[in-house]
Amino acid sequence: MPVYRYPVPPASEITPKSVFLNRRAFMAGAAGLALAGASGTARAEEERQKLATVSSPLSTDETPNSYEDITTYNNFYEFGTGKGDPAKNAGSLTTRPWTIEVGGLVNNPGTIDIEDLLTKYTLEDRIYRHRCVEAWSMVIPWAGIPLASIIDKFDVQGSAKYVAFETLVRPEEMTGQNSTFPILPWPYVEGLRMDEAMHPLTILAVGLYGETLPNQSGAPVRLVVPWKYGFKGIKSIVKISFTEEQPPATWNMQNPREYGFYSNVNPNVDHPRWSQATERRIGGGLFASRIDTQMFNGYGDQVASLYEGMDLKKYF
Amino acid sequence: MAQSKLWTALPDWVIYPVGLIPAVDLLWRGVENRLGADPMKVLEHGLGEWALRFLILGLAITPLMRFARINLVKYRRAVGLTAFLYVVLHLAVYLVLDQQFDWLAIGKDIVKRPYITIGMAAFVMLIPLAITSNSLSIRKLGAAGWRKLHKLVYPAALFGAVHYLLLVKAWPPEPIIYLAIIAGLLAIRLVKPARRRARAA
Numbered sequence: 001m002p003v004y005r006y007p008v009p010p011a012s013e014i015t016p017k018s019v020f021l022n023r024r025a026f027m028a029g030a031a032g033l034a035l036a037g038a039s040g041t042a043r044a045e046e047e048r049q050k051l052a053t054v055s056s057p058l059s060t061d062e063t064p065n066s067y068e069d070i071t072t073y074n075n076f077y078e079f080g081t082g083k084g085d086p087a088k089n090a091g092s093l094t095t096r097p098w099t100i101e102v103g104g105l106v107n108n109p110g111t112i113d114i115e116d117l118l119t120k121y122t123l124e125d126r127i128y129r130h131r132c133v134e135a136w137s138m139v140i141p142w143a144g145i146p147l148a149s150i151i152d153k154f155d156v157q158g159s160a161k162y163v164a165f166e167t168l169v170r171p172e173e174m175t176g177q178n179s180t181f182p183i184l185p186w187p188y189v190e191g192l193r194m195d196e197a198m199h200p201l202t203i204l205a206v207g208l209y210g211e212t213l214p215n216q217s218g219a220p221v222r223l224v225v226p227w228k229y230g231f232k233g234i235k236s237i238v239k240i241s242f243t244e245e246q247p248p249a250t251w252n253m254q255n256p257r258e259y260g261f262y263s264n265v266n267p268n269v270d271h272p273r274w275s276q277a278t279e280r281r282i283g284g285g286l287f288a289s290r291i292d293t294q295m296f297n298g299y300g301d302q303v304a305s306l307y308e309g310m311d312l313k314k315y316f
Numbered sequence: 317m318a319q320s321k322l323w324t325a326l327p328d329w330v331i332y333p334v335g336l337i338p339a340v341d342l343l344w345r346g347v348e349n350r351l352g353a354d355p356m357k358v359l360e361h362g363l364g365e366w367a368l369r370f371l372i373l374g375l376a377i378t379p380l381m382r383f384a385r386i387n388l389v390k391y392r393r394a395v396g397l398t399a400f401l402y403v404v405l406h407l408a409v410y411l412v413l414d415q416q417f418d419w420l421a422i423g424k425d426i427v428k429r430p431y432i433t434i435g436m437a438a439f440v441m442l443i444p445l446a447i448t449s450n451s452l453s454i455r456k457l458g459a460a461g462w463r464k465l466h467k468l469v470y471p472a473a474l475f476g477a478v479h480y481l482l483l484v485k486a487w488p489p490e491p492i493i494y495l496a497i498i499a500g501l502l503a504i505r506l507v508k509p510a511r512r513r514a515r516a517a
Contacts, residue, residue: 068353069353077486134485183488275421287413
């Protein structure tokens with residue numbers, strides 16, 4: 001067994017008991033609130049299913065954040081700009097039925113059904129560091145499928161150089177898409193270079209802590225690219241297409257000076273308005289120390305070669 | 317000018333215990349770990365927002381007197397000092413809990429990050445105002461000189477709101493609303509009273 005194959009138990013065994021209990025109390029409370037609210041418009045969130053997963057050598061051995069931290073501290077502007085807004089507002093999203101349309105430069109265009117993702121693939125626990133562009137970070141036990149193994153089924157043409165992703169637009173269920181002054185242009189879009197998309201670390205996540213994703217985390221299926229800033233991990237995906245040209249990316253369009261297409265985690269390239277040299281690991285409480293941000297979020301050994309010869313200050 | 321008895325019935329020191337309720341609440345919830353996943357940011361941003369709110373209250377007192385005939389001037393010193401206290405607490409959280417006395421990083425922030433530069437400038441402008449918020453200083457500076465000095469609160473409040481706007485991603489409503497309210501409260505001061513304008517003409 002090679003040295004790096006640190007034995008990682010399945011996520012369900014890692015979750016501290018207190019967290020499970022907390023979560024139940026939390027969900028019971030939320031259910032109570034929903035009942036008390038009884039406006040009749042809010043639909044209950046899909047019941048989360050337990051997932052059968054296998055562990056992965058690509059997981060970190062760092063301790064994951066609690067389920068509560070991961071699911072109450074979110075950036076998902078389709079449900080509001082506050083960190084707590086997605087947890088409050090995303091319950092209204094219906095995630096079944098759900099299909100992803102796959103097209104562009106492929107020989108087998110088609111669709112991916114969420115049920116197929118959940119049942120026809122081996123789901124892997126991937127415990128990844130997650131670094132937000134806002135200089136905070138978490139450790140998150142995703143459950144997902146390497147994007148490469150999904151892409152392979154569609155027989156991508158040789159001319160395809162990029163993959164474009166698109167989030168659902170459904171203003172009646174997504175409060176943030178409903179406002180008079182939209183905070184971002186919808187749909188939220190993101191993109192990866194083909195080699196980034198095919199990299200073994202890149203996954204489509206369908207679960208968290210061994211269960212299907214809660215809505216605020218991007219249910220039912222989202223992208224996770226652990227060496228990039230969190231906003232590259234587009235949520236609630238409905239469309240994937242393969243292109244020759246670099247596809248548009250929402251934050252990059254919103255402010256190209258501040259958010260690059262690549263958005264690789266890089267402590268040496270500051271956001272124009274704040275430093276990226278350090279980060280605050282969520283979960284440490286009021287007095288937690290800052291930690292140094294690692295190049296490529298600590299995944300440099302696996303991904304640095306993708307960017308060989310590139311000026312990362314220019315292609316940030 | 318008509319004075320409402322109701323508005324002035326309370327002693328001015330009441331502002332301090334009431335004004336401190338949000339600070340005590342935030343600190344207490346912080347100590348008890350009830351500020352969510354990222355308690356430091358909630359505390360830091362919460363204190364900063366309360367500083368803006370008290371600055372707005374302070375700036376509203378003159379227009380309220382002129383346009384609504386509600387005289388709250390006796391509370392203004394306490395409101396202003398409470399605002400300053402929130403600024404100091406906000407800054408303390410940034411220095412101690414956020415940057416953890418990393419003076420190199422703090423120095424770089426002040427020089428390189430416009431939102432920090434502007435925030436610090438607002439703090440510096442408020443220091444002389446806090447120091448001279450007493451009757452002795454008014455006597456020493458003379459009423460006209462004191463009033464002139466305290467006009468520094470106008471740029472300080474504007475800087476405070478811009479400081480907030482510059483640290484967020486995209487254009488969320490909250491910082492824009494604070495900036496609009498402060499700009500409005502400053503603009504309304506440009507409206508000259510009808511009588512005085514007539515006399516000047």
